[in-house]
Amino acid sequence: MRRPARRIGTLGDVVxxxxxxxxxxxxxxQLLTSFKPEAELLRVPxxxxxRLTLAHYRVVIEQSLMPQALGNSLGVATITTxxxxxxxxxxxxxxxxxxxxxxxxxxxxxxASTAFPQIATVxxxxxxxxxxxxxxxxxxxxxxxxxxxxxxxxxxLAGFIREVPIETEEAAAVDGAGLLGLFRWVVxxxxxxxxxxxxxxxxxxxxxxxxxxxxxxxxxxxxxVPVALALFPGVFEVPWGDIAAASMLxxxxxxxxxxxxxxxxxxxxxxxxxxx
Amino acid sequence: xxxxxxxxPLPLRSLLVVWLLALGGCAGGQPQxxxxxxxxxxxxxxxxxxxxxALLRSFEAAHPGTRxxxxxxxxxxxxxxxxxxxxxxxxxxxxxxxMLDCIWVPEFARAGWLTDLTTHLRPDELAxxxxxxxxxxxxxxxxxxxxxxxxxxxxxxRADLLAKHGLRPPETYxxxxxxxxxxRIAERDPALDGYLWQGKQYEGLVVNVLEALxxxxxxxxxxxxxxxxxxxxxxxxxxxxxxxxxxGVSPAWTTAADEELSRRxxxxxxxIFLRNWPYAMELFETADSAVRGKVAVVSLPGRARGERGVGxxxxxxxxxxxxxxxxELAVALARHLASEPAQRAIALGAALSPTRQALYHDSExxxxxxxxxxxHAFALAGRPRPVTPYYLLISSTVQPEFSAALVGVKPxxxxxxxxxxxxxxxxxxxx
Amino acid sequence: xxxxxPTVLALAALTVYPGVWVLWLSLQHRIPIFEVSRFAGLDNYxxxxxxxxxxxxxxxxxIFTVASVALEVVxxxxxxxxxxxxxxxxRLALSFLLLAWAMPAVVTAKLFEWLYHPTAxxxxxxxxxxxxxxxxxxxLALPAVVLADVxxxxxxxxxxxxxxxxxxxxxxxxxxxxxxxxxxxxxxxITLPMLGRILLVAVLFRTLDALRAFDIMFxxxxxxxxxxxxxxxxxxxxxxxxxxxxxxxSAVSVVVFLLVMAVAWAYLKFLRAGTTVAA
Numbered sequence: 008m009r010r011p012a013r014r015i016g017t018l019g020d021v022v023x024x025x026x027x028x029x030x031x032x033x034x035x036x037q038l039l040t041s042f043k044p045e046a047e048l049l050r051v052p053x054x055x056x057x058r059l060t061l062a063h064y065r066v067v068i069e070q071s072l073m074p075q076a077l078g079n080s081l082g083v084a085t086i087t088t089x090x091x092x093x094x095x096x097x098x099x100x101x102x103x104x105x106x107x108x109x110x111x112x113x114x115x116x117x118x119a120s121t122a123f124p125q126i127a128t129v130x131x132x133x134x135x136x137x138x139x140x141x142x143x144x145x146x147x148x149x150x151x152x153x154x155x156x157x158x159x160x161x162x163x164l165a166g167f168i169r170e171v172p173i174e175t176e177e178a179a180a181v182d183g184a185g186l187l188g189l190f191r192w193v194v195x196x197x198x199x200x201x202x203x204x205x206x207x208x209x210x211x212x213x214x215x216x217x218x219x220x221x222x223x224x225x226x227x228x229x230x231x232v233p234v235a236l237a238l239f240p241g242v243f244e245v246p247w248g249d250i251a252a253a254s255m256l257x258x259x260x261x262x263x264x265x266x267x268x269x270x271x272x273x274x275x276x277x278x279x280x281x282x283x
Numbered sequence: 284x285x286x287x288x289x290x291x292p293l294p295l296r297s298l299l300v301v302w303l304l305a306l307g308g309c310a311g312g313q314p315q316x317x318x319x320x321x322x323x324x325x326x327x328x329x330x331x332x333x334x335x336x337a338l339l340r341s342f343e344a345a346h347p348g349t350r351x352x353x354x355x356x357x358x359x360x361x362x363x364x365x366x367x368x369x370x371x372x373x374x375x376x377x378x379x380x381x382m383l384d385c386i387w388v389p390e391f392a393r394a395g396w397l398t399d400l401t402t403h404l405r406p407d408e409l410a411x412x413x414x415x416x417x418x419x420x421x422x423x424x425x426x427x428x429x430x431x432x433x434x435x436x437x438x439x440x441r442a443d444l445l446a447k448h449g450l451r452p453p454e455t456y457x458x459x460x461x462x463x464x465x466x467r468i469a470e471r472d473p474a475l476d477g478y479l480w481q482g483k484q485y486e487g488l489v490v491n492v493l494e495a496l497x498x499x500x501x502x503x504x505x506x507x508x509x510x511x512x513x514x515x516x517x518x519x520x521x522x523x524x525x526x527x528x529x530x531g532v533s534p535a536w537t538t539a540a541d542e543e544l545s546r547r548x549x550x551x552x553x554x555i556f557l558r559n560w561p562y563a564m565e566l567f568e569t570a571d572s573a574v575r576g577k578v579a580v581v582s583l584p585g586r587a588r589g590e591r592g593v594g595x596x597x598x599x600x601x602x603x604x605x606x607x608x609x610x611e612l613a614v615a616l617a618r619h620l621a622s623e624p625a626q627r628a629i630a631l632g633a634a635l636s637p638t639r640q641a642l643y644h645d646s647e648x649x650x651x652x653x654x655x656x657x658x659h660a661f662a663l664a665g666r667p668r669p670v671t672p673y674y675l676l677i678s679s680t681v682q683p684e685f686s687a688a689l690v691g692v693k694p695x696x697x698x699x700x701x702x703x704x705x706x707x708x709x710x711x712x713x714x
Numbered sequence: 715x716x717x718x719x720p721t722v723l724a725l726a727a728l729t730v731y732p733g734v735w736v737l738w739l740s741l742q743h744r745i746p747i748f749e750v751s752r753f754a755g756l757d758n759y760x761x762x763x764x765x766x767x768x769x770x771x772x773x774x775x776x777i778f779t780v781a782s783v784a785l786e787v788v789x790x791x792x793x794x795x796x797x798x799x800x801x802x803x804x805r806l807a808l809s810f811l812l813l814a815w816a817m818p819a820v821v822t823a824k825l826f827e828w829l830y831h832p833t834a835x836x837x838x839x840x841x842x843x844x845x846x847x848x849x850x851x852x853x854l855a856l857p858a859v860v861l862a863d864v865x866x867x868x869x870x871x872x873x874x875x876x877x878x879x880x881x882x883x884x885x886x887x888x889x890x891x892x893x894x895x896x897x898x899x900x901x902x903x904i905t906l907p908m909l910g911r912i913l914l915v916a917v918l919f920r921t922l923d924a925l926r927a928f929d930i931m932f933x934x935x936x937x938x939x940x941x942x943x944x945x946x947x948x949x950x951x952x953x954x955x956x957x958x959x960x961x962x963x964s965a966v967s968v969v970v971f972l973l974v975m976a977v978a979w980a981y982l983k984f985l986r987a988g989t990t991v992a993a
Contacts, residue, residue, distance in 0.1 A: 143916075153728070217929040
């Protein structure tokens with residue numbers, strides 16, 4: 008990529024970086040708070056603590072639902088992602104490649120599904136969960152999460168599939184590959200980065216999801232991280248330090264994804280919007 | 284990470300679905316064991332010591348082969364209610380005995396979530412308790428819960444400040460306001476607040492507003508079910524409360540204050556008057572309290588040309604889930620926790636008042652808490668909130684209206700009008 | 715066809731079916747715990763039409779949406795331009811931004827709840843000794859919520875714009891430089907028009923998200939104080955689950971649903987019209 012004509016100098020780079028680092032101050036302040044001793048939390052200024060402590064993390068890990076919630080979130084998010092991909096990939100392929108009657112309508116329905124407000128379906132889903140006795144289970148939450156991750160997955164994957172040149176598939180077909188073989192040896196390997204991006208977005212969606220998790224989880228058996236954080240117990244006053252520690256633990260997977268898998272994340276975000 | 288996901292062939296995919304459904308079934312199940320486990324849900328008890336663990340262990344000792352797990356509820360009454368509703372509405376709530384706010388008992392009984400205790404009790408078993416507590420536990424002529432703890436709204440005041448300025452505890456709110464003004468002028472302390480109470484948008488707000496309504500001769504619910512039968516007086520009471528904040532008698536943060544926030548501010552010595560429950564008394568007398576020995580209680584004031592002041596009663600009851608797997612044992616646990624020795628232990632260790640009237644004159648308890656006899660009188664004179672299965676519906680509907688009036692976003696008259704319109708519609712939907 | 719079957723089935727069962735069911739629920743008085751279940755026609759909607767709390771929720775939603783989207787677009791665009799102008803350190807810059815976006819909204823809410831603390835919150839400390847009651851003052855609560863949401867979602871707009879900026883061919887800039895165009899002219903004549911379409915897409919997405927927003931105001935203020943931050947979604951949730959008035963609550967949900975769909979439809983038409991005009 009050639010450099011466009013106008014660029015700022017190194018000083019400008021530093022200024023921009025500084026401004027954006029300042030943008031992330033709320034996060035860093037919470038990080039600092041999670042290590043601040045209890046007695047110093049409410050005495051501000053001074054901003055910096057006299058010493059760092061792991062007490063809040065200890066409380067969160069030993070006495071709160073967070074560890075269980077982390078396990079639940081990991082499980083639910085992983086299964087949701089897998090399900091969404093497994094169901095969504097064939098569907099996306101059909102939408103992207105195969106000529107179908109009424110495809111335009113289907114596409115519209117899928118797009119409309121991504122705009123669906125969760126509040127609209129929470130009451131019938133509540134009755135459904137009640138009838139199927141799936142409340143406070145992983146299965147119930149996975150079902151609900153998948154229903155919302157699916158349209159997003161299909162839309163993204165369809166876009167990525169369209170980027171794969173059709174000639175490769177035609178060549179494979181000429182070589183005698185069936186549909187399954189086509190998938191296995193051609194589509195998926197070429198689609199790997201797109202799959203990764205989609206998987207990341209689906210995972211993040213499920214991990215961050217709050218409304219359904221709040222309504223359908225009851226105890227440590229299935230309570231996810233956002234709900235555990237929102238309902239973090241405070242007996243007398245709000246335990247700011249413990250909440251800060253819990254917040255940091257809740258952010259670990261998203262932050263990891265941001266730092267390590269940034270490229271895929273950006274690709275996914277962009278693909279969803281730029282594709283027309 | 285998921286590049287292999289697409290390679291999952293069809294049969295494996297269906298296996299996945301089956302596995303998920305099995306997971307769902309497993310997640311709800313319980314391991315088989317010989318030990319019977321009962322789950323008791325309760326809110327954390329404030330006070331010096333938590334007497335609950337010892338009580339649970341003594342029950343286990345009396346019933347070998349039983350284990351009792353105590354689990355904490357969310358902190359606020361509204362959150363607890365939501366927790367219970369969402370849980371009990373489903374099939375298997377996962378707990379046997381539950382601590383209930385007395386205002387929920389008719390609702391839970393009506394919804395069929397509680398075990399009918401009438402046949403499990405001796406005919407006079409409930410006689411030692413406060414009549415209002417027993418009334419709150421009764422619905423449709425049957426007993427659905429056991430009275431456990433008692434609450435009544437009280438006026439705390441700084442006896443030292445009043446004595447210093449030659450004032451007696453106020454009998455009317457107008458007197459209180461006047462006393463606040465005088466003391467603040469004389470003390471010249473800008474950090475000294477006047478009258479603290481609970482104005483945050485939650486159940487406590489309804490309690491405070493009800494007490495103001497009653498003092499002004501208004502009601503929330505008439506016997507025939509009419510809401511706000513005296514709307515003008517109700518609006519006037521609301522206006523008075525708003526006026527307390529506007530004129531600075533109560534600080535601006537009153538609209539965000541709950542029991543604990545107001546108690547702490549008063550306990551730090553920053554206020555002259557406080558409306559709160561009896562539990563605070565003990566906390567003001569701890570060794571490191573800034574107001575140790577300076578606090579006294581009196582019944583809530585009334586309005587001049589209005590009614591006598593009366594505190595709202597409250598408290599907790601013990602209910603047994605109708606879906607408990609061990610109903611006999613669960614009922615035994617509830618009776619154990621509501622028994623005389625148990626209530627005595629709770630009154631001694633924690634800052635909770637019993638529902639058994641005799642305990643208020645028990646020598647051991649009076650030694651530990653000299654206020655007990657007076658508390659007894661206050662509780663007997665107290666007035667319960669409307670005992671109806673629809674209380675929560677009513678409360679959650681009027682809370683935002685009251686809050687809007689207190690914050691100054693709505694004139695009190697309109698708040699009452701809006702509250703009436705909404706309640707009429709919602710209650711009409713039920714009947 | 716077989717490929718589509720699981721998708722269509724899943725969508726039908728979990729999205730379409732509940733979508734129709736909620737409409738049916740909204741036409742009833744349905745309170746499970748009191749065994750109330752009867753047809754009510756349009757009663758719930760008639761009540762909502764004159765319900766002050768509903769109108770207030772609509773007002774809060776409208777203010778939140780407009781303010782949020784406007785701020786996000788302006789800030790996002792600025793950030794994208796700034797990062798694009800960087801020579802090095804872009805990855806780090808993007809990481810700072812993405813940090814804010816990737817976290818659950820609940821974490822953001824807790825973050826800002828702490829920042830807004832009247833005495834120990836960083837914001838009040840930075841502003842001096844004035845202890846503003848951000849979350850308790852009826853005038854400040856909604857701006858406080860908007861700020862928290864903008865912080866969390868601005869990176870999305872920034873990333874979209876940044877990706878688009880990367881796609882602008884360098885020749886355009888070089889040609890402009892040859893023509894002697896200044897920085898501002900380059901910005902207004904070349905960059906912004908090229909970004910026009912992506913900005914519209916960003917506005918569409920963000921508007922739909924803002925209309926549906928729930929987590930952040932629910933956890934940060936619970937809709938208070940005095941309903942100042944109670945958006946339509948929060949109102950619907952309270953109506954549904956505080957007292958399990960499923961019929962009435964469903965009516966509010968349906969209104970949210972129709973509103974979101976209407977906005978989506980309007981935007982898409984606008985975008986499509988834009989395409990034909992451009993073409």
